[in-house]
Amino acid sequence: xxxxxxxxxxxxxxxxxxxxxxxxxxxxxxxxxxxxxxxxxxxxxxxxxxxxxxxxxxxxxxxxxxxxxxxxxxxxxxxxxxxxxxxxxxxxxxxxxxxxxxxxxxxxxxxxxxxxxxxxxxxxxxxxxxxxxxxxxxxxxxxxxxxxxxxxxxxxxxxxxxxxxxxxxxxxxxxxxxxxxxxxxxxxxxxxxxxxxxxxxxxxxxxxxxxxxxxxxx
Amino acid sequence: xxxxxxxxxxxxxxxxxxxxxxxxxxxxxxxxxxxxxxxxxxxxxxxxxxxxxxxxxxxxxxxxxxxxxxxxxxxxxxxxxxxxxxxxxxxxxxxxxxxxxxxxxxxxxxxxxxxxxxxxxxxxxxxxxxxxxxxxxxxxxxxxxxxxxxxxxxxxxxxxxxxxxxxxxxxxxxxxxxxxxxxxxxxxxxxxxxxxxxxxxxxxxxxxxxxxxxxxxxxxxxxxxxxxxxxxxxxxxxxxxxxxxxxxxxxxxxxxxxxxxxxxxxxxxxxxxxxxxxxxxxxxxxxxxxxxxxxxxxxxxxxxxxxxxxxxxxxxxxxxxxxxxxxxxxxxxxxxxxxxxxxxxxxxxxxxxxxxxxxxx
Numbered sequence: 314x315x316x317x318x319x320x321x322x323x324x325x326x327x328x329x330x331x332x333x334x335x336x337x338x339x340x341x342x343x344x345x346x347x348x349x350x351x352x353x354x355x356x357x358x359x360x361x362x363x364x365x366x367x368x369x370x371x372x373x374x375x376x377x378x379x380x381x382x383x384x385x386x387x388x389x390x391x392x393x394x395x396x397x398x399x400x401x402x403x404x405x406x407x408x409x410x411x412x413x414x415x416x417x418x419x420x421x422x423x424x425x426x427x428x429x430x431x432x433x434x435x436x437x438x439x440x441x442x443x444x445x446x447x448x449x450x451x452x453x454x455x456x457x458x459x460x461x462x463x464x465x466x467x468x469x470x471x472x473x474x475x476x477x478x479x480x481x482x483x484x485x486x487x488x489x490x491x492x493x494x495x496x497x498x499x500x501x502x503x504x505x506x507x508x509x510x511x512x513x514x515x516x517x518x519x520x521x522x523x524x525x526x527x528x529x530x531x
Numbered sequence: 532x533x534x535x536x537x538x539x540x541x542x543x544x545x546x547x548x549x550x551x552x553x554x555x556x557x558x559x560x561x562x563x564x565x566x567x568x569x570x571x572x573x574x575x576x577x578x579x580x581x582x583x584x585x586x587x588x589x590x591x592x593x594x595x596x597x598x599x600x601x602x603x604x605x606x607x608x609x610x611x612x613x614x615x616x617x618x619x620x621x622x623x624x625x626x627x628x629x630x631x632x633x634x635x636x637x638x639x640x641x642x643x644x645x646x647x648x649x650x651x652x653x654x655x656x657x658x659x660x661x662x663x664x665x666x667x668x669x670x671x672x673x674x675x676x677x678x679x680x681x682x683x684x685x686x687x688x689x690x691x692x693x694x695x696x697x698x699x700x701x702x703x704x705x706x707x708x709x710x711x712x713x714x715x716x717x718x719x720x721x722x723x724x725x726x727x728x729x730x731x732x733x734x735x736x737x738x739x740x741x742x743x744x745x746x747x748x749x750x751x752x753x754x755x756x757x758x759x760x761x762x763x764x765x766x767x768x769x770x771x772x773x774x775x776x777x778x779x780x781x782x783x784x785x786x787x788x789x790x791x792x793x794x795x796x797x798x799x800x801x802x803x804x805x806x807x808x809x810x811x812x813x814x815x816x817x818x819x820x821x822x823x824x825x826x827x828x829x830x831x832x833x834x835x836x837x838x839x840x841x842x843x844x845x846x847x848x849x850x851x852x853x854x855x856x857x858x859x860x861x862x863x864x865x866x867x868x869x870x871x872x873x874x875x876x877x878x879x880x881x882x883x884x885x886x887x888x889x890x891x892x
Contacts, residue, residue, distance in 0.1 A: 365888035392794025
């Protein structure tokens with residue numbers, strides 16, 4: 314379970330991204346955070362992922378106080394629990410598809426066989442097997458996104474966080490993404506999607522749509 | 532980075548090779564060389580002074596020498612002409628060995644293979660007509676050819692009797708180019724040189740050690756042309772290092788942020804950066820050294836060698852001898868590899884210790 318308790322997040326220069334946010338997300342839930350740019354959606358994802366710490370308040374995941382973890386431990390928490398799909402995919406352009414997908418596993422020193430089997434699984438799941446050795450800068454937007462999802466999924470994370478995942482995709486590719494999300498939900502993952510894309514708001518697979526406005530939940 | 536290592540290594544290698552070359556060359560040089568001076572210019576010296584020089588205690592040999600440069604305009608080449616006397620012993624062992632094997636008469640000469648080749652190309656198969664300094668012609672028969680490059684370190688060499696050489700250069704009969712003096716006890720060279728200066732106030736007395744020091748000073752990395760290249764290379768290198776150490780580009784920062792976001796610890800990132808820096812700097816070092824080795828020792832340092840020789844006023848050509856110089860290799864290694872690794876790791880460490888979210892923004 315993910316819980317945010319009276320969270321306030323203030324960035325340098327006094328910009329308040331979140332102001333007194335309380336939120337509870339259940340295991341296996343698919344939640345959509347809706348709101349305009351700058352409303353604070355991405356900050357919520359960032360706090361859940363342990364990418365940043367709240368100025369005040371607590372972020373608790375599976376009874377662990379994520380917001381109190383030292384950098385070293387919050388990284389380990391992220392490695393074991395979080396799959397993050399960034400708005401701009403955040404792939405490393407100088408690496409190939411397979412190198413990008415395997416990147417989260419590099420520090421874990423897994424056996425080669427294990428790496429290969431996980432890679433193969435992701436390449437097939439996300440239909441990018443034919444692009445295995447292609448540099449990601451040479452991929453289309455949809456392919457880049459599938460590569461980013463494969464990377465987020467390769468650690469078998471319990472929580473999938475997606476920040477504006479369809480912002481750079483056309484409708485056809487957005488529907489393809491929704492199909493992939495449905496598959497992930499069927500595997501009992503907790504999924505949080507921050508978006509202002511209306512495509513997500515009426516989906517049957519979405520458990521809750523929460524509106525974020527000016528750093529507060531409505 | 533590779534090019535800088537290659538440039539620096541080339542300069543070091545060239546400097547070392549020249550030092551080795553001139554150290555070897557100077558081994559065959561007499562202890563003291565005396566020339567006369569007139570109006571501050573070096574000029575011919577009277578060979579009759581030999582008996583005065585031999586009367587100085589400690590002087591084991593005083594040898595009047597005749598030599599000069601002969602310009603063969605058709606081939607645009609300068610020959611070095613040495614005049615010899617079969618009864619004399621020379622400080623140059625290769626010359627002695629050559630004279631032991633061959634006897635020269637007044638109108639014959641020994642020429643190096645390079646000279647023979649040039650003469651043959653110009654239809655002088657068995658003789659050559661020298662144009663004397665006074666404009667007359669002097670026909671000299673080619674007696675034999677010899678290999679000169681390795682033993683004499685002079686490619687275009689002609690050896691002939693002193694009287695013939697004097698005729699070609701139009702020397703007065705009692706005058707010679709210089710007088711070479713050998714001293715029995717090497718530690719007395721300076722003292723004897725001072726005695727000669729007192730005996731011959733107009734003469735210019737050159738000591739072998741001074742020549743060696745002069746060569747070393749010119750070739751040494753502490754001065755001259757080498758210093759210029761050294762400073763330019765180092766300045767460029769430190770600009771690169773400063774640029775690296777002063778901070779990561781936004782792309783590199785983003786990369787560090789991505790790695791943190793997908794579960795890389797600071798130590799994982801620093802490990803990766805360590806390997807990256809090691810691979811880049813070590814490759815640059817190895818490739819740079821190989822390029823420099825090929826450039827200097829296999830290709831003979833074209834351009835750089837002539838610039839170097841001109842810059843240090845050592846105009847005669849020379850062969851670049853190879854010697855493994857561990858000091859140079861170690862110096863280049865420590866300048867390139869550890870510094871570059873440090874310059875790669877420090878900024879990455881400084882970025883990686885921030886929150887991933889902050890780094891990616």
